[in-house]
Amino acid sequence: MKIIFDIDGTLTDYNAFVQKTATPWLAKHYGWQPVNPDAIEIEDIFDIRKRCTGDECEKIMDRFWISHRFLKYALLTRFRPYAARTVREFREKGYQVELFTSRKKTADKNVVGSIARLLTYIQLAINGVLLSGKAIHFFKNDQEKAEAIIHIRPQIMVDDKPIIVEKLNAAKIKVVCVSDFEPAVFNQELCKVYGARSIQMMDNLAQSGRFYRKLMLLRGILLGGSTKVQILNEQNLVKDYGGGILYVSNHRSTLDPLYITGYINREIHWVALKRFFTSEDSIFNNSKNPLLCKITQYCFNKLYFFPIERKKDNPSADNFQTAKAMNTCLKVGGSVGIFPEGTATRREEDDFNTFDPGFIGLAEQTKAIIQPITVFGEGYYKNPQATAEVFEGEWFKTGDLGYTDAKGFLYITGRKKNLIILPNGENVSPEELEQKILRFPYVKEVVVSEKNGQIQAEIFPDRETEPNAEKTISDDIVELNKTLPNYKKIGRTLVRDQEFEKTTTQKIKRNQHN
Amino acid sequence: MLDRVKDILAEYVGLAKEQITPETNLLADLQLSSLDVVNIIVAFEEEFDIEIPERKLSQIVTVEDVARLLEEEGNLQ
Numbered sequence: 086m087k088i089i090f091d092i093d094g095t096l097t098d099y100n101a102f103v104q105k106t107a108t109p110w111l112a113k114h115y116g117w118q119p120v121n122p123d124a125i126e127i128e129d130i131f132d133i134r135k136r137c138t139g140d141e142c143e144k145i146m147d148r149f150w151i152s153h154r155f156l157k158y159a160l161l162t163r164f165r166p167y168a169a170r171t172v173r174e175f176r177e178k179g180y181q182v183e184l185f186t187s188r189k190k191t192a193d194k195n196v197v198g199s200i201a202r203l204l205t206y207i208q209l210a211i212n213g214v215l216l217s218g219k220a221i222h223f224f225k226n227d228q229e230k231a232e233a234i235i236h237i238r239p240q241i242m243v244d245d246k247p248i249i250v251e252k253l254n255a256a257k258i259k260v261v262c263v264s265d266f267e268p269a270v271f272n273q274e275l276c277k278v279y280g281a282r283s284i285q286m287m288d289n290l291a292q293s294g295r296f297y298r299k300l301m302l303l304r305g306i307l308l309g310g311s312t313k314v315q316i317l318n319e320q321n322l323v324k325d326y327g328g329g330i331l332y333v334s335n336h337r338s339t340l341d342p343l344y345i346t347g348y349i350n351r352e353i354h355w356v357a358l359k360r361f362f363t364s365e366d367s368i369f370n371n372s373k374n375p376l377l378c379k380i381t382q383y384c385f386n387k388l389y390f391f392p393i394e395r396k397k398d399n400p401s402a403d404n405f406q407t408a409k410a411m412n413t414c415l416k417v418g419g420s421v422g423i424f425p426e427g428t429a430t431r432r433e434e435d436d437f438n439t440f441d442p443g444f445i446g447l448a449e450q451t452k453a454i455i456q457p458i459t460v461f462g463e464g465y466y467k468n469p470q471a472t473a474e475v476f477e478g479e480w481f482k483t484g485d486l487g488y489t490d491a492k493g494f495l496y497i498t499g500r501k502k503n504l505i506i507l508p509n510g511e512n513v514s515p516e517e518l519e520q521k522i523l524r525f526p527y528v529k530e531v532v533v534s535e536k537n538g539q540i541q542a543e544i545f546p547d548r549e550t551e552p553n554a555e556k557t558i559s560d561d562i563v564e565l566n567k568t569l570p571n572y573k574k575i576g577r578t579l580v581r582d583q584e585f586e587k588t589t590t591q592k593i594k595r596n597q598h599n
Numbered sequence: 600m601l602d603r604v605k606d607i608l609a610e611y612v613g614l615a616k617e618q619i620t621p622e623t624n625l626l627a628d629l630q631l632s633s634l635d636v637v638n639i640i641v642a643f644e645e646e647f648d649i650e651i652p653e654r655k656l657s658q659i660v661t662v663e664d665v666a667r668l669l670e671e672e673g674n675l676q
Contacts, residue, residue, distance in 0.1 A: 282650060396632050402657035404633035409653060411634070412641050443634030446611075450638045 086291040086418070087327070088175050089234060091244040092186040092205070094125060095263070096168045096212075103127055106154055115145070125246065150189055151197060159204035160211065167266035169213040178288055179295035183239075184209070184221045187230045191223040234258065238327025240287050240418050241279070279417075286413040290354075293389035297352045300384070308347045315466055316348060318479050322456065329415030329453035333444055335437050336424035337460045345422065345458060352388075354414060355422040359392040359403070361385055389414075395427050396441065408447075415451035431462075437483070438592065486514055503595060505535040511572040513540060515595075518575065525561050527551035530585050532593055539576035545584050555580055600673075601666040607639055608662060621663035640665065649673055 093099040107127045111117045120132040127133070127149070133142050176182050190201040202223060209216065224230035231252040234242060242260045244250060250260045259278045263271060275284055300307075308314070323330055332353050334345060342355040362385055385392075391407045391414075394400035411421050426438035448455050459481050465471050475482050486504065487497040499514030506512055515533035522531045522542055530545040542562065546554040558578055566574045585593040601621060609616040612629050625631050636659065643665075644650055649672045658664055 280650075393633070396626070400626070400633060402659060405637055405640075405656040405659055406653050408633040408637035409641070409656060412637055441632055443632035443638075446638040447634050450641055 086180050086241075086287050086294055087183065087237065087239040088180045088241040089183045089185050089237070089239045089243070090172060091246070091249070092184050092209075093188055094245040095243055096164045096172070096184075096214075097162050098165055098264075100125060102158055102162055103130065106157070107149060110149060110154070111145075114148075146189065147197075150201075155190070155201060155204060159208040162208065164212045164214075165264065165266055167268065167271070171266045171268070171271055172214050175291075179291035179293075180241075180287075181291075181294070182216065182220060184214075184216060185224065185230055185234065186222070187224040187227050192225040236325070238418065240327075241275070282413055283417045286410070286419070287417050289389055290352075290414065290417065290419045293354070293387060294352055296387040300388075301347075301350070304347055304350075307343060313466060314344055314348065317472070317476075321479065322349060323454060326454070328418050329451055330420045330456050331415060331444060331448045331451075331453045332420060332422040332456050332458060333440075334422070334424055334458035335460055336426050336429040337431060337462055338429060341424070341429075341460055342422060345460075351420055353420045353422040354389050354391060354411075356391045356393050356407075356411065356424070357385060359394050362390075362392040391421070397427070411447060412451055415447065415453040421447075421453075505533075505540065507535065507540075507572060508538045509572070513573055518542065518569075518573065521565060522562075525558075527554065527557065530593060532585060532595060533575070534595075536577060540574065541577040541579065542575050543579040543581060545581050548582075600670045601663065604639075604643070604662060604666045604669070607642070611635065611639060619662055621661065621666075623662045624660060625662065625665070636665075640669075643669055647673055 090096055103125075104122075107130070108119055111127075111131060115136075117131050117136065119130050121130055124130045127146070128142070133145070136142075137145060172182055186205065188201070188205065190197055191205055192198065193201070205221070205223075206218070209221070222233065224233065227246065227248055231249050234249075234253060235256040235258060238258060242253060242258060243263060244253075244260050245262055245264065250262055253260050261271075261274050261278050263274050265271065272284075279287070330351075332345065332349075334341065342353070342357070346353045346355075361381055363382075391411055393404055393407050415421055423444050425440035425442070425444050427441060428438065430436070430438050444455075447453070461472075461475075465475075484501045485497050486499050486501050487495055489495050499516035503515050504512055505515055518533045518540070519531050519542075522528055522533070522544065527547045527550045528544055529547050532543045534541055534543070544554075544558055546558065548554060551557055558580060562575050562578050569575075587593060605616055605619045608614075608619055608625075608629065612631065614629075619629075623629060625636050626633070637656075640651060640656075640659075647669065649669070651668050651672050655668055658668065
């Protein structure tokens with residue numbers, strides 16, 4: 086979480102300085118009187134462009150700043166009461182604090198500029214704000230400063246200049262505009278702009294960010310070891326984006342989150358099974374390893390991962406709280422990682438599990454961008470032939486079939502490998518018909534396949550709600566067939582009294598029921 | 600409020616409004632995930648400019664619960 090403070094006018098009372106020094110100095114040396122006494126910049130107060138030409142103005146302002154005022158301003162001006170404390174508090178919470186200034190002369194690449202920058206550092210230090218040089222940025226003018234802020238998209242920005250506030254708000258960046266850092270007042274202003282819930286979330290994320298940065302010092306060790314990773318199409322990763330990103334990946338191994346986070350090098354808050362947070366269970370699923378369990382539990386909590394229960398395990402209502410937290414996290418610019426398959430599909434032959442579509446709504450609601458990631462199994466590692474087979478250029482061929490309608494909406498109809506090719510050459514996606522049959526309220530499971538040139542539907546009904554299943558199914562299929570083109574009509578119906586055999590990921594083993 | 604909730608839910612899950620009753624269970628009957636439910640709730644919160652406190656979210660089971668909580672918060676704030 087990043088917070089940026091403006092220095093002049095925000096942390097310091099620049100206005101008072103200008104009025105106390107510039108006004109008498111210019112009156113004494115040039116006989117000028119203020120035209121707009123309430124303006125912020127000296128140039129505006131005296132409407133300087135009307136009094137002199139460009140070069141002359143520059144010289145006059147240089148004289149004012151360099152002669153003695155800059156030194157006085159830098160070394161004697163005190164921050165607003167509590168301002169330094171506020172900066173320090175944000176750092177202690179774990180925020181990455183940066184200071185931006187468009188202070189005159191500091192952006193110059195010459196001796197005067199260097200002295201001005203040095204004086205700024207000294208001013209900060211004597212006011213009790215010790216930041217590394219990298220955290221302080223100097224800009225030529227407000228325009229450049231605003232552009233830099235828009236590029237960085239900080240979670241919190243504190244500034245006082247109306248023109249900056251306007252520009253940032255237009256770019257959908259919220260700005261706190263304060264002249265009072267008294268904690269109660271400042272917090273009230275923060276809440277007014279960002280909302281109490283978002284502030285709480287930003288604090289949590291900032292805190293976990295601090296732990297994350299410590300952990301990343303061990304990156305070499307964590308990502309080293311026996312596992313080797315190869316990254317394809319890295320150029321497609323979103324970079325330098327300060328808003329919320331939802332990382333969506335298939336799941337091959339318990340170490341996926343570690344590797345994805347490590348290589349992307351961005352703090353991602355993964356959604357993980359709740360048992361890792363509370364019980365003695367661990368990602369190593371091994372009670373013989375109590376230490377690893379403790380470490381998992383500790384890290385997951387510290388990294389602010391999201392504990393969730395699977396949909397099929399009848400989740401408790403705690404899931405709502407987690408989902409809400411994910412929502413807020415993305416809205417304040419945090420990154421969330423999710424494995425919508427719900428579980429790891431370890432074996433190559435298991436292919437992918439169906440993605441639960443909940444994440445799409447989450448991204449829509451929070452306006453987060455989705456970064457898709459595909460994790461391949463070891464069969465593809467440095468195996469160009471296998472890799473080439475599943476790629477078309479940069480695009481991974483998922484094996485899904487679908488079409489786009491006139492409005493550009495994409496519809497997925499089924500898996501290519503399940504496609505039924507009838508003797509007359511027509512192609513039918515079994516999943517499409519299965520979806521239609523699953524809408525019958527009494528149908529628990531269904532597999533559509535091809536048998537002797539006909540389309541066959543094998544149905545496992547719920548006999549409790551529909552005792553007379555054979556008759557009802559047959560009637561309903563006749564009705565359904567009326568809505569289908571000829572080649573898609575279901576020619577044969579089987580009713581079974583046992584559920585279908587499943588794979589480890591609870592998918593019906595399709596090929597065994599042809 | 601119940602009516603509005605039913606409208607939104609019907610659109611979200613692609614069902615006719617009549618098929619959703621106050622007693623409809625969001626997870627079991629509508630096959631929604633907790634993410635879906637929260638997306639819908641947040642949409643309401645934004646529309647009415649209210650916030651349902653996180654601890655109260657665990658009271659949600661049925662369609663009626665959503666409407667009731669939204670109404671309660673609306674009256675409080």
